[in-house]
Amino acid sequence: LCLAACRPRRRCSARRHFGIDGGWGMMPVRVRVVVAVVLLAAWAVGAAAPPTVIWMAPFWSGGGYCSEAIDFVLAMQDAGLDVAIRHHGDSVDRGFVAGLDASTRSRLKAMENRFYSLPSTSSAIVVCHSEPGAWAPALYHTSECPPRSGAAVTIGRTMFETDRLPDGWPPRLDRMDRIWVPTDHMKGIMAPLVSKTIVEVVPEPVDTDWFRPDGPRMARPGPCASASSVFLSIFKWEPRKAWDILVEAYAKEFAGDGDSVCLMILTHGYHSTTNDYAGEIGRVLREKHGLSPPETLVVLPEGLPNEQMPSLYRAADVFVLPSRGEGWGRPHVEAMACGIPIIATNWSGPTAFMTEANGYPLRYDGMDTIDGGAFQGHRWARPSVDHLRTLMRLVHNDVHGRKAKGRQARLDVVRYYAKDVLGNLLRQRISQYAESTDRPEL
Structure with a gap:
């Protein structure tokens, strides 16, 4: 003042x-002192309540943006912010909605009702949380974000997984007042390509009360029941997740280990032509590497309810995913919150939270150029099969070491990414934005 x-x-x-x-x-x-105190008090009263935050995202769709958005709005509401939501950016998945726990579904419905009760959006802070093609003017049919009635501040929340942005993104990013990305890696790619907007790093929150080490463990499938080391991998069925690298490394490294080690895979389709994931894994191993698929490589049934995810993580000893690129790495952080160390490619998203102390950074052998598809010409990492084999063997042999890394993983996630931590960060950000737009110059 x-x-x-x-x-x-x-x-x-x-x-x-x-x-x-x-x-x-x-x-x-x-x-003068008395007058200053009186004016300061009057100013503070007028500035006490942050504005309503309208968060538009694929809340009812399932998937990465959806899960991230749900944790964001719950964290903000817990931090005392007035939050209204609207579905945006993808179609509704009725099965996903039915699988949400009753408390979360009820809170989201109340926030959705809050949106439809607002007299106007013009004084609110609006977050458009999706890929930028959904932002107004959208390239496909979806709810309008930002709303036509305007907003005090517009924020775009998005991310990408290669070494550059898709064509057409920069002009859309520049229509926002601010862009939120999850990592410094993503900011380094995005910031030089926009001229009008401010790019800020806002990590993903994780519910560390829900994803925690203590609690029931899911029964391991038969081939994994007696294993002393159980690896878990969770991913969308797409080339970016490098499942081919994972199964090659596992099959080659543990061919002679019998049932002492096991790999559980939970996957789901993503614009793919097959849901016979085990059959496709077997075909790749036989045709490309001359290997038979190990009996201890188990593909879990698709569609595991969200409420069972913590017990699945706790059934594993290590989480492994040698992705070619990640915007963040949500399953990685959920596993860490459960006290499970991770093996992940040391490039893109996981570099924000993975260290030698809480996990096993996987080397990559340079960058590959994507050949074909919407992102032809982009580049992403080439995970090292040999180093992945080395790390998986190390984890199998060093039980004490992996448990120590798991404990540190839990500590790091609670310290930096718990919902209360991110909720308070967002409250501070929202208050700062409100100050810059609403308060008179003092």
């Missing part, structure tokens, strides 16, 4: 507002 000490050559608008500018210097010091 500049009542007591205005900057040189700057007139104090608060003085002018209260009609005291001309006689301020003539007032006794004690009188």
Whole structure:
């Protein structure tokens, strides 16, 4: 507040507002102090409540953006923010909605009702949380974000997994006041390509009360029942996840280990032409590597309910996913919250949270150029099969070491990514934005 000490050559608008500018210097010091305290109190009352946050995202769709958005809005509401939501950016998955726990579904429905009760969006802070093709003017049919009625501040939340942005993204990013990305890696790619907007790093929150080490463990499938080391991998069925690298490394490294080690895979389709994942894994191993698929490589049934995910993580000893690129790495952080160390490619998203102390960074052998598809010409990492074999063997042999890394993983996630931590961060950000747009110059 500049009542007591205005900057040189700057007139104090608060003085002018209260009609005291001309006689301020003539007032006794004690009188000035009293006036300053009164004005400060009046200013604080008017600035106490942050504005409503309207968060538009694929809340009812399932998938990465959906899960991330749900944790964001719950964290903000827990931090005392007024949050309204609207579905945006993808189609509704009725099965996913039915699988949500009752408490989460009820809270989301209440926030959705809050949106439809708002008289206007013009004074709200609006977050468009999706790929930018859904932002107004959208390239396909979806709810309009930002709303046509306007907003005090517009924020785009998005991410990508290669070494560059898709064509057409930069102009859309520049229509927002701010862009939130999950990592410094993503900011480094995006910031040089926009000229009008501010790019800020906002990590993903994780519910560390839900994903925690203690609690029931899912029964391991038959081939894994007696294993002393159980690896778990969770991913969308697409080339970016490098499942081919994973199964090659596992089959080659543990061909002679019998049932002492096991790999559980939970996957789901993503614009794929097959849901016979075990059959496709077997075909790749036989045709490309001359290997038979190990009996201890188990593909779990698709569609595991969300409420069972913590027990699945706790059934494993290590989470492994040698992705070619990640925007963040949500299953990685959920596993870490459950006290499970991770093996992940040391490039893109996981570099934000994975260290030698809490996991096993996987080397990559340079970058590959994507050949074909929507992202032809982009580049992503080439995970090292040999190093993945080495790390998986190390994990299998060093039970004490992997448990120590798992404990550190839990500590790191609670410290940096718990919902209360991110909720408080977002409350601070929202308050700062409100100050910059709503408050008079003081």
